[in-house]
Structure formats: C-alpha cells, structure tokens
Amino acid sequence: MDESSEISPKIELKCMVKTEDEEEEDELVELQGNNNGIIQTPELERRRRRSFCSDDEFHPMNALEILQETIRILRYNSSGFMIIAALLICPVCAVVLSNVFVDQSVMKRFTIRLLLVARSSGIPLRPLVKVSCQRLAEMTLSAIFCFPMYITFSLLSKAAIVYCVDCTYLRRKFRLINFFLIVLKIWKRLVITYMWVCMVVAAVLALFLLLLVAVSNVFTIFGCPSHLIIYPALGVGMVFSVMFANAIIICNLAIVISVLEVVSGPEALLRSGVLIRGQTQVGLLIFLGSTIGMAFVEGLFEHRVKTLSYGDGSSRIWEGPLLVIMYSFVVLIDSMMSAVFYFTCRSSNIETSEEDGHTLVEAAAFSPVSLGVQ
Numbered sequence: 001m002d003e004s005s006e007i008s009p010k011i012e013l014k015c016m017v018k019t020e021d022e023e024e025e026d027e028l029v030e031l032q033g034n035n036n037g038i039i040q041t042p043e044l045e046r047r048r049r050r051s052f053c054s055d056d057e058f059h060p061m062n063a064l065e066i067l068q069e070t071i072r073i074l075r076y077n078s079s080g081f082m083i084i085a086a087l088l089i090c091p092v093c094a095v096v097l098s099n100v101f102v103d104q105s106v107m108k109r110f111t112i113r114l115l116l117v118a119r120s121s122g123i124p125l126r127p128l129v130k131v132s133c134q135r136l137a138e139m140t141l142s143a144i145f146c147f148p149m150y151i152t153f154s155l156l157s158k159a160a161i162v163y164c165v166d167c168t169y170l171r172r173k174f175r176l177i178n179f180f181l182i183v184l185k186i187w188k189r190l191v192i193t194y195m196w197v198c199m200v201v202a203a204v205l206a207l208f209l210l211l212l213v214a215v216s217n218v219f220t221i222f223g224c225p226s227h228l229i230i231y232p233a234l235g236v237g238m239v240f241s242v243m244f245a246n247a248i249i250i251c252n253l254a255i256v257i258s259v260l261e262v263v264s265g266p267e268a269l270l271r272s273g274v275l276i277r278g279q280t281q282v283g284l285l286i287f288l289g290s291t292i293g294m295a296f297v298e299g300l301f302e303h304r305v306k307t308l309s310y311g312d313g314s315s316r317i318w319e320g321p322l323l324v325i326m327y328s329f330v331v332l333i334d335s336m337m338s339a340v341f342y343f344t345c346r347s348s349n350i351e352t353s354e355e356d357g358h359t360l361v362e363a364a365a366f367s368p369v370s371l372g373v374q
Contacts, residue, residue: 080174122220189264
C-alpha cells in the first residue's frame with residue numbers, strides 16, 4: 001500500500017470532525033434561511049461544498065455505488081436513523097405486514113369483484129390471475145385503510161430520513177428539535193406533494209386496468225380462444241410494470257424534492273422527471289432491489305407468522321417482531337437511497353438545473369465524493 005492511500009482516510013476522517021462553534025453557526029444559518037426549505041442560502045451552499053475534503057471531479061453513481069454510499073451514511077449517523085426507524089417506520093411496517101386494519105370480508109368481496117371483471121373480459125381464471133387479483137385487492141384496501149398512518153408516520157419518516165441524509169453531508173448529527181422546527185415549515189407542501197403522488201399512482205393503476213380490460217375484450221371480439229388471451233394480458237402487465245416502476249421512482253424523488261427544494265405538488269413531480277433523465281436505469285435498479293427485499297420479507301411474514309406457528313403459536317412472539325424490524329430496515333435503506341439518488345441526479349445535472357425555470361435550493365448540490373467512513 002502506497003503512502004497516499006495510507007494518509008487519505010486520516011484526512012477524510014479529520015475533515016468530518018467539526019467544532020461545536022462551527023456546528024452551531026451552520027445550524028443558525030440553516031434555521032435563518034429555512035423559511036421555505038431545509039437549506040437555501042448561498043453561505044450554506046459554500047459550507048456544504050467545503051464539507052467534503054476531496055476536490056475529485058464528480059462521476060454519476062450507479063446503483064451499487066449509491067448503496068455503498070447509503071451504508072456509509074447509515075454508519076456515520078446511525079443514531080439518528082435508528083431513532084427514525086424505531087419511532088416512525090416500525091409502527092407503520094407492523095400495521096402493513098399484519099393488515100390489522102384491513103377488513104378480511106371486504107377484501108374477499110373486492111377480490112371476487114376483480115375476478116368477475118377478469119372473467120367478463122375473457123381472461124381465464126388461472127391461479128396466477130387469482131393470486132394477482134387477491135394481491136391487488138389487498139394492496140388497494142391496505143392503502144385505503146392505512147392512509148392516516150401513511151400521511152403522518154410514513155411521510156414524517158421520509159422527511160426525517162432526507163433531513164438526516166442532508167445533515168450527514170453537512171457532517172452534523174441528526175437532532176430532533178431542529179427537524180421538528182423545519183418540518184413545521186415544510187409540512188404543507190409535503191402533504192400536497194404526497195396527495196399528488198397518490199393521485200399519480202392511482203391513475204397509473206386505473207390506466208393499467210382499463211388497458212387490460214380493453215385488450216382482453218378486443219381479442220375476445222376477434223374470436224381468440226380464452227386460454228390464449230392470457231398472453232396479451234401478460235404483455236400488458238409487463239408494460240405496466242415498467243410504467244409503474246418509473247412512476248414510483250419519480251414519486252419517491254418528488255417527495256425528496258419537496259423537502260429540499262421550494263416546490264410542491266405537480267411542480268415537484270415535473271422537477272423529478274427532469275432530474276431523472278439519464279439516470280432512469282439506476283432508479284429502476286434501486287426500485288427492483290427494494291421491491292425484491294420488501295416482497296421477500298412480506299412472504300416470510302405471510303408464511304411464518306400468519307400461516308405457520310409452532311404448537312401454541314410461540315413462534316409469532318419472536319418471528320413477528322424480527323420480520324417487522326427487517327422490513328423496517330429495508331424501508332429505511334430504500335428511503336435513504338432515494339435521498340442519495342436525488343443528490344446524485346442534482347449534481348450530475350447541475351448545469352441544466354441552473355438554467356431551468358424552477359425554484360431550486362441553492363445548497364442542494366454537493367461534492368459527490370463518498371464519505372470517508374470505512
């Protein structure tokens with residue numbers, strides 16, 4: 001190992017340490033300039049850029065590099081993220097996994113309605129179709145019944161994670177009092193953005209169902225056998241999966257933007273679509289990894305906690321909380337990666353961002369060199 005590689009980590013760790021006076025001065029600048037966003041002053045912009053020691057030129061991060069950066073951020077500010085996970089993420093995950101608020105009789109009736117629609121459209125009721133209808137009904141009713149928790153705990157957790165990631169890039173620890181002062185000022189536009197996100201997701205799902213019924217009816221009119229209609233339906237499903245993944249990526253990024261920039265609602269969604277250009281593949285890989293992780297834990301919870309138990313059901317006592325913690329960790333990492341992905345897109349599109357007509361947070365860009373925590 002050469003001399004430069006031995007010295008570099010020491011320099012990086014040294015630059016991550018701030019005196020109390022510097023931290024207090026940074027916080028004062030942040031709170032003074034935070035009437036509309038977390039950070040929006042040129043002074044804090046300069047400090048953010050000085051917070052990274054290396055002057056290496058930025059290169060866009062791929063999904064693996066974003067994951068590595070996320071793990072470094074988690075290790076640097078672990079106490080803040082653990083507080084967020086324990087207070088805000090775990091309660092929502094416990095409710096979502098257990099479906100405690102979902103009326104099973106309503107879910108069965110809704111599933112039957114979906115199956116009737118599928119059969120009337122000519123789609124054969126194969127096991128895959130039945131499982132898909134049941135899953136769609138469960139997701140829809142869960143979103144409706146758990147909406148109060150989504151718009152409070154879940155939305156607060158996303159904002160807190162974005163704020164904590166931003167604090168990490170400023171080399172400061174997460175402090176609840178500062179976060180609550182900030183969230184009081186950004187809460188309105190955060191809720192507005194979330195409502196627009198819900199409408200976008202609902203519109204994409206409605207469009208998928210309409211296209212699925214229309215395509216199935218067209219093939220039925222032309223006399224296509226029922227057992228072959230499943231193939232064009234699967235094609236529509238594959239196209240929908242790509243559309244839905246892109247919509248979720250844009251929506252997740254819009255939530256981050258509504259926290260860090262002075263935009264909300266459709267402006268945040270439009271801003272997200274502009275930022276993600278050229279980075280769509282990275283966003284899709286992040287979405288795919290998070291979806292697989294969540295689906296894996298959900299499957300384990302369904303099989304081990306809801307279906308199986310040992311004797312008197314004692315397995316649920318420890319397996320249930322463990323799987324809730326695992327699911328919460330996946331949600332935490334997913335939200336953190338969305339925040340890091342925003343900073344990556346913002347920095348790689350800095351020239352375009354400065355030329356467009358949207359109101360930006362001047363300090364949103366940062367030197368994207370990875371944190372020096374090993």
